[in-house]
Amino acid sequence: MMLRKAYLLGTAAAFVAGSMSVIAGAQTVDTVYGNGASLPAPYFRQAADCYSVKTDLIFDGNPPVLQTAPDFNYTGTPAQDCATTDYIANDRLVYKSTGSGVGIAAFFSHDPVRAGDIDPADGVQLFPTINYALSETSLGTNDVAAYNNGGTVQGVTVVAPGVTPGTGQYRNPREAYGAMVQFPLLIAPVTIAYDPVYKKIRNGDGSISEYSLNLRYPRADGSGGLRLSQAAVCAIFNGDIVNWGDSRLRALNGNRSFVDLSDPGSFTVPLQIVGREDSSGTTSLWTRFLANACASYTGNAYADSTSRLPGVYVDSTGATRTTSSPKDLVGAVWNKSSNNAGAGRVFYAGNDAEVAGKYTLANGNDGVAKYIDFTAEPGATAGNLVRQGRIGYVGPDFVLPGVLYTQANNYNLQTADVQNVAGAYRAPTATALRSSFGSILPPESDANGNYVPNTACLSGDVSASCRNQPQDWVQAASKTAPLANPTGSLSYPIVGTSNILLYSCYASDAARTPLVGFLSFYFKSATINNTSLGLLASSGFQPITTPWRKAITDSFVTSTDPNGTQLTIARRGARAWCPSTVIGG
Numbered sequence: 001m002m003l004r005k006a007y008l009l010g011t012a013a014a015f016v017a018g019s020m021s022v023i024a025g026a027q028t029v030d031t032v033y034g035n036g037a038s039l040p041a042p043y044f045r046q047a048a049d050c051y052s053v054k055t056d057l058i059f060d061g062n063p064p065v066l067q068t069a070p071d072f073n074y075t076g077t078p079a080q081d082c083a084t085t086d087y088i089a090n091d092r093l094v095y096k097s098t099g100s101g102v103g104i105a106a107f108f109s110h111d112p113v114r115a116g117d118i119d120p121a122d123g124v125q126l127f128p129t130i131n132y133a134l135s136e137t138s139l140g141t142n143d144v145a146a147y148n149n150g151g152t153v154q155g156v157t158v159v160a161p162g163v164t165p166g167t168g169q170y171r172n173p174r175e176a177y178g179a180m181v182q183f184p185l186l187i188a189p190v191t192i193a194y195d196p197v198y199k200k201i202r203n204g205d206g207s208i209s210e211y212s213l214n215l216r217y218p219r220a221d222g223s224g225g226l227r228l229s230q231a232a233v234c235a236i237f238n239g240d241i242v243n244w245g246d247s248r249l250r251a252l253n254g255n256r257s258f259v260d261l262s263d264p265g266s267f268t269v270p271l272q273i274v275g276r277e278d279s280s281g282t283t284s285l286w287t288r289f290l291a292n293a294c295a296s297y298t299g300n301a302y303a304d305s306t307s308r309l310p311g312v313y314v315d316s317t318g319a320t321r322t323t324s325s326p327k328d329l330v331g332a333v334w335n336k337s338s339n340n341a342g343a344g345r346v347f348y349a350g351n352d353a354e355v356a357g358k359y360t361l362a363n364g365n366d367g368v369a370k371y372i373d374f375t376a377e378p379g380a381t382a383g384n385l386v387r388q389g390r391i392g393y394v395g396p397d398f399v400l401p402g403v404l405y406t407q408a409n410n411y412n413l414q415t416a417d418v419q420n421v422a423g424a425y426r427a428p429t430a431t432a433l434r435s436s437f438g439s440i441l442p443p444e445s446d447a448n449g450n451y452v453p454n455t456a457c458l459s460g461d462v463s464a465s466c467r468n469q470p471q472d473w474v475q476a477a478s479k480t481a482p483l484a485n486p487t488g489s490l491s492y493p494i495v496g497t498s499n500i501l502l503y504s505c506y507a508s509d510a511a512r513t514p515l516v517g518f519l520s521f522y523f524k525s526a527t528i529n530n531t532s533l534g535l536l537a538s539s540g541f542q543p544i545t546t547p548w549r550k551a552i553t554d555s556f557v558t559s560t561d562p563n564g565t566q567l568t569i570a571r572r573g574a575r576a577w578c579p580s581t582v583i584g585g
Helices: 041-051 100-109 141-149 173-177 230-237 247-252 281-293 364-372 430-437 455-459 509-524 546-557
Strands: 020-022 028-036 057-059 065-067 091-097 132-135 151-153 156-158 180-189 191-194 197-202 208-212 224-228 272-276 311-314 320-323 330-333 359-362 385-387 390-394 414-419 495-503
Touching: 028 100, 028 509, 041 057, 041 091, 041 509, 091 509, 100 132, 100 151, 100 156, 100 281, 100 495, 141 151, 141 173, 141 180, 180 430, 180 546, 191 224, 191 364, 224 230, 230 247, 230 281, 230 414, 272 281, 272 364, 281 390, 281 495, 311 330, 359 364, 364 390, 430 495, 509 546
Parallel strands: 028 091, 028 132, 057 091, 224 414, 272 359, 272 390, 330 359
Antiparallel strands: 020 028, 057 065, 132 495, 151 156, 180 495, 191 390, 191 414, 197 208, 197 385, 311 320
16 A cells, blocks of 8 residues: 555656556556645545545645545444555545635636645645545536636636637636536534633743633533624624623623633733635635624624635735725734744734734634644743633634544634524534534435436526536525525534535546545445544534435436436546547546
8 A cells, every 4th residue: 555645755757647647566546636625625635545545635835734644443334444444446536725715726727736836845846637626615606607608716717618718818617628516525514713721821930820711611522612692703703802801702601701710810811813814615604604694793894705804915925815895804914834923923924913803814724723722832930921812713623522533733722602593502513513404405306315307407597406507516605595504403503515526527537437436435435424433523524414425426426327417427538428529627
């Protein structure tokens, strides 16, 4: 079996080989390349490692960072220890966590430059191609129309069919790579994360005492218990609550101060909000919720789902980013390669100072988690102290209890119980996620996921929910979508899906087979889908429901096209809907 890092240890020529690579002394391995969402990245990596050849996860950065995902050991039936057992031996899925926006841009353009550098040591190297992407930012009717007919999405301009691309433009993807395929892989919460430690003080003997929030409703497993009403979430993340001593937060804590019972000092802790710098699907889900929940909040900055936060700022690439809003909520932009406090902390020029009531931005979910972490230490003199109270939104992969299973990136962050529409406070648990997704069904399906044709779909009626319309396989990036703020009493309210983007036509079986094989394994394996012991559940996510898995498999994965929908992912020239005239993904 190949060592995880082996694919990055060779020269650039190893990548130029395209979608095939060879392991010395072993059989040929078919390799596909993708990038995008950071929220599911560690678990997608683990799932792909359970399927076949083990490979490091690449995190975007300057330089990029490699991380070896721990092997998942499924103890259910049938058991699978992914350290020793792969589903198949000769496929490899390579993935770079770049954020959903970059993933979408790379997918539309089919341009590896969009995914960026993948080698932390030997200068800039690129993927040889782009075969797939992941995103929480769902692509809607306008995005699909741009893919089919030309337009601009995530800064990428694609031309209309039959038009030769000009400078800075790309060929029409529908014409070149076949129809867009988009469907959900998992149900994902967006957690509100905080470090429970709010103060550190230097003792006379040189040791440091830490003081933690005194929560009235702590969870038994130690993973959180801060209660936040939707009104409080709106106030915090619109910049109107800037101190942990605010009476509105105290009221939600059972009218009890957050002060540690052993803390001899007064309780005054600045509250600093933290969010994503990059174009992010996590941000898309986050702003979708805030646009819904805060619609009647005076001075609300969130009009609808956006992949960047409201305001104007200069990002880590030097580009000016603008998301129109009545209120600019961006303060500092932090370089996640630097320390998160003290003299070693670096902010990017143009947004180089924290501002109370405004976000400090960081690249990736990992960057947000790293910045929230309380790493600062008081000065060396007895009595020196430091206070910190950062809070932000992040996927479950960097907070308790999910980090107990990833065995990495443990910043000791806890998560809030957020009030839902029904008035109940819910943690982002498996039960709450399943309740949030509820009884939503795939397009043209009965309650079991069986195909039920809708005659309106034959005429291309975009108002109908159709299997042949990619936008209908995902929940809209809109504050009116059912998942924007689920209504069930058991539901966790900040939730969405991580989706995969694929082409319907691939240039060869070397590109198609690893993807189709992985998806077949992914949707049918108990290792992935067991709702209590499986990989997703163990990591704070939930698998999509059985009707969805059936509908997706029947429509896109099963080579026999059992329902005659002509949506099956195919090799160029192998199907009528995937003719030899296309280039293929």
